[in-house]
Amino acid sequence: MSKFKKSTGGGTPAISTASLPDIVFMLLFFFMVTTVMREVTLLVDNSKPFATEIKKLEKKNLVTYIYVGKPKKNLQAQVGTEPRIQLNDAFARLGEIQQYVIEERNAINEAERPLMTVSIKADEKVKMGLVSDIKQELRKAEALKINYSTRKGEVFGEL
């Protein structure tokens, strides 16, 4: 007279995996939303310097990037080892910066143009001479809001 039947067999019951797809989908959507695909392939070395007083760049569509650094190893045979400027997917000369910035600015809608920021992503080994030249070009192109891209961290590493 057992009203409360003992479950037969001592083994643990199998856990239902029916909700596994839901969990995985949730993760999937999270990564889909947060993912930012690299738009450009880097042609230059780019290890950014450290700084503590940093501000986050918001509104990605208002930011224009300029990469500066030594060409990557596999390109050094063609372009040498001197630090170069990269705009979009190609090396550029100093004189092309103005044109590039103006084109980028025209692509932004008119109300937001004053908010455009140029992010200089320079390698920490680059000399200031080149960076200053870039800054002069930006001044001529009237792109006055700039941001030196850095990593967060202590400044006094091995100076």
Place this chain on the structure above:
Amino acid sequence: MARNKRAIPEINAGSMADIAFLLLIFFLVTTTMDVDSGISTKLPPWEPEQLENPPPIKQKNLFTVLVNANDQLLVEDEYAEIEDLRDLAKKFLDNNGNGECDYCQGIRSPLSSDSPQKAIVSLQNDRGTSYKTYIAVQNELVAAYNELRNELAQRQYGKNFDELGEEQAKQVQEAYPQKISEAEPLNL
């Protein structure tokens, strides 16, 4: 018609998880979490002709920082280490030489700046200075301003500068206006 009555066979959803996993792994690999961040500054507008009469600035209101090609610092005509730069800059900005600034806590040296409004940091670097050092110097100078603003915000409102409302933040900002002037690089 017997045909129409037949139920549609259920699609096996067992492999759904595999498909989702595949996509998940793809996004896991391609994702880059780093948020772009850095030190923001404003460049002065381009002026092809030099001003004929630049406004006179007293030498004592200028905090000169020179960086040479070997990444060595000369602050106010003296050798300095980059670790000391923040404190030197804070002392200079907060000096309150003419006593107009009632919130400053400086030592009121007659040889240093009159007030934070008049104090200007002048940065000059060599063409051979490394970008790393330049960023370090910029960082320390900005940090000096930020610390002063934070201290003032703490004293007046009991909050950090970042937490202030718009109006209060503006006041604190005007109390310590950030004036960092960069000269054209020379071959020092």
